Amino acid sequence: VLVAVEPEDAACVGASLRAGHLVSTPGPHGTSIVGLNCGTPSKVAWPILAAGLDAAVAISGADAEDAMRLLATAGVVAGATGAASAAGAQAVLSDPTMRRDLGISADPTVVVLVTEGATDPDHYAAAVRSPSRTDERG
């Protein structure tokens, strides 16, 4: 199962998969997941995405920060863009309908690619220091 992860503010791959053709999402694209802040999929990549992806997940900046904290507890320093993959994996695995539709087993092996470190040190420090939303909810 291959899943693309993108910001909610620029969720153009999911929109394109739904439409069956390249779709641009209207701006402004103000996401904090800056490395993925693009409102139009690559025209060159589109045929590969159209035939290769099983799903797409759109995440918020808060979702990415939760994943930054999760990865930090495992010793992985990841910025919001780098942690987006982990956030997407969490989204898929916590969605029973998605799991069923994608045929994900009860004990899956998950690979996430983390391709960004703390490129914004101030944001990283603030995010990792903040309590997780799970903690806030008690």
Add this chain to the structure above:
Amino acid sequence: MTTTVAHNSIARAVLAYYAHIDRGDVDAALTCFAVDAIYHRPGYEPFSGIAAIRAYYLDTRVIGTGAHRIHDVVYNDTMVAVRGSFCGESRSGEPLAVGFSDFWEFAGDMVSVRRTFFDAPAV
């Protein structure tokens, strides 16, 4: 958070066809065709039925080796449209380079009709 499952199985089947045919694996390439599929290709009478389509690939096809590059793909629930280019050699060793478009109609998950067009002058 929004999740989208890609209902792209027919696009996947079409893109797999090109990969199989470029490897010379005709049997694998034709697995997506229905038994009664029809293939329209410029310069030939329509090939009707999987046996006729298979015979074309094995006995008649001008192309010897080469590779398709897919530049664009559009799909809906029952149809896939592809624009691409092919570069390779004929069976007699002549270089071949041509742009093409392919329109694939599906009945369920099997190809029922395929229509190919080339950008080479023919008339």
